Amino acid sequence: xxxxxxxxxxxxxxxxxxxxxxxxxxxxxxxxxxxxxxxxxxxxxxxxxxxxxxxxxxxxxxxxxxxxxxxxxxxxxxxxxxxxxxxxxxxxxxxxxxxxxxxxxxxxxxxxxxxxxxxxxxxxxxxxxxxxxxxxxxxxxxxxxxxxxxxxxxxxxxxxxxxxxxxxxxxxxxxxxxxxxxxxxxxxxxxxxxxxxxxxxxxxxxxxxxxxxxxxxxxxxxxxxxxxxxxxxxxxxxxxxxxxxxxxxxxxxx
Numbered sequence: 001x002x003x004x005x006x007x008x009x010x011x012x013x014x015x016x017x018x019x020x021x022x023x024x025x026x027x028x029x030x031x032x033x034x035x036x037x038x039x040x041x042x043x044x045x046x047x048x049x050x051x052x053x054x055x056x057x058x059x060x061x062x063x064x065x066x067x068x069x070x071x072x073x074x075x076x077x078x079x080x081x082x083x084x085x086x087x088x089x090x091x092x093x094x095x096x097x098x099x100x101x102x103x104x105x106x107x108x109x110x111x112x113x114x115x116x117x118x119x120x121x122x123x124x125x126x127x128x129x130x131x132x133x134x135x136x137x138x139x140x141x142x143x144x145x146x147x148x149x150x151x152x153x154x155x156x157x158x159x160x161x162x163x164x165x166x167x168x169x170x171x172x173x174x175x176x177x178x179x180x181x182x183x184x185x186x187x188x189x190x191x192x193x194x195x196x197x198x199x200x201x202x203x204x205x206x207x208x209x210x211x212x213x214x215x216x217x218x219x220x221x222x223x224x225x226x227x228x229x230x231x232x233x234x235x236x237x238x239x240x241x242x243x244x245x246x247x248x249x250x251x252x253x254x
Contacts, residue, residue: 023059033062036094036226048093088227114181114205115139115164122193129193134186136203140170145202164204 025033032045033055052063072091079086089097116136122129143164170176191199208216 025055025058025060029055035229046094048095090227094226113164113207114170115143116183116203116205117144117201118190118203119198119200120193121198122195124196126195128195130189131191131193131199132186133183133188133190135190136183138181139202140166140176140180142166143202143204163202 054062076088143162146160
């Protein structure tokens with residue numbers, strides 16, 4: 001296509017572009033460095049940039065420093081009750097939050113065994129009964145069930161071997177002297193018995209190490225999630241939505 005007479009041809013030069021401010025990343029790089037973006041198909045920018053000199057050419061120090069972490073990191077407790085705790089860790093990497101959840105699950109190390117006894121009978125001619133957890137009786141001296149032995153030549157005067165034996169009675173432990181061990185929820189239905197049925201059992205509540213199995217961790221359901229933010233792009237500039245519709249959408253995401 002021919003150019004009009006007298007029109008000056010515009011030439012593009014890279015030197016005409018504005019300089020990137022030193023010590024400040026462009027919006028798209030700052031978004032990749034500090035945010036995990038949720039796209040339609042999958043989240044992106046999930047991996048942290050660990051190299052300290054990744055943005056050295058722009059005058060930005062990407063190294064991990066204790067003083068910077070201390071100034072930016074904070075913990076806000078959202079909910080705290082007897083059963084669970086919810087808190088926000090703000091100003092830290094997702095990998096550190098994941099490490100916290102792993103530590104909470106694996107580190108508590110408390111080995112102890114608590115034995116309960118249950119013996120309930122529904123007599124013939126009686127209506128059906130519900131057996132609840134308040135019928136469990138604490139055995140502070142350990143199991144009362146004797147193990148079967150095939151050694152007929154064993155000393156009959158020795159103490160019979162049970163399934164669980166304690167060196168001392170748990171009633172002598174200071175924590176249990178005035179607070180005997182009972183089920184926390186006394187109305188849990190264990191079974192329903194009809195006329196002529198009977199239950200006799202021992203329940204051994206074993207405490208182990210969380211790193212062996214999550215069932216032995218008091219915080220076995222520890223988990224974390226990202227703190228959501230809503231952004232839109234306008235003329236290559238990232239702006240935070242602050243209107244009422246955006247806040248309503250944000251509450252739905254939370």
